[in-house]
Amino acid sequence: MSSKKKSVSARDEKLAAARKQQQASERRRSALIAGAAGLAIVIIAAAVTWAILGERDERQAAGDLSGVKTFDYNGGNHVDGKIDYKESPPVGGEHNAVWLNCGTYDEPVPNEHAVHALEHGAVWITYDPELPEADVKKLDDALPDTYTVLSPYEGKMPSKIVLSAWDHQLSVDSADDPRIKGFIKEYRQGEQTPEPGAACTGGVTPETSLVK
Missing domain, CATH: 1.20.5 (Single alpha-helices involved in coiled-coils or other helix-helix interfaces)
Known part of the structure; x- marks a missing residue:
């Protein structure tokens, strides 16, 4: 080769x-x-x-939020004076032009100002004044830092604890009910809010009643 x-x-x-x-x-x-x-x-x-x-x-x-009751109120209706609400506590409707500052209160707060806070997207947790202090603390511990109001309620309520957002309300009998956190997560600044993002401070604070 x-x-x-x-x-x-x-x-x-x-x-x-x-x-x-x-x-x-x-x-x-x-x-x-x-x-x-x-x-x-x-x-x-x-x-x-x-x-x-x-x-x-x-x-x-x-928890199951199917027990939430719904209503149909228009926002933006400002009036003076005391208002006779259909629901107790109220979930919407006419209200004072000044909103309630969000926070935890140890005294009942004016409905007319609280409803305005609901219009801004707050969740209002009301409880029977006879509710044990330990249960009140549980409710307070469950709250986010903003857009919530916690207060005793002096009127008749359907249960020991009632959670209200604009047009939405849930009644529970225990501070341990898992639906409390579920309701807050679902409706705080939720889609039902007439004025989302509006202030939750700079309004009115009833004297001697604000805890934090």
Whole structure:
């Protein structure tokens, strides 16, 4: 065999070996890509499952809000003087032009100012004045820092504890009821709010009654 033919044969062998190496490399890369894609699918599926289970657990922890009563009041109706509300405590309707400052109160607050706070997206938690102090503390501990009002209520209520948001109300008998946190999460600055984002400070604070 001539040296030229030997050179061509050696080159062909090198090319063939290079092609095999490239093909093997491409197979490994394809396997890695397929493995990564499969892993990504597993991760995404796990994340979706975790989110669904988390939402389910959160709903269960919040309790069933099907007991919430709904009403139909228009916002923006400012009037002077005392108002005779249909609901006790009220959930909407005419109210004083000045809103109640959000916070925790140890004395009953004026309905007319509290309803204006509801219009701004606050949740108003009222309780029987005879409710044990330990239960009042539980209610207070459940409250976010803003857009909530907690106060005893001097009028007749359908239960020991009533949670009110604009056009929505829930009656519960225990400070441990999981629906309390669920109601606050659902309706504080919720979609039902006539004036979302409006102030919850800078209004009126009844004298000697604000705890915090």
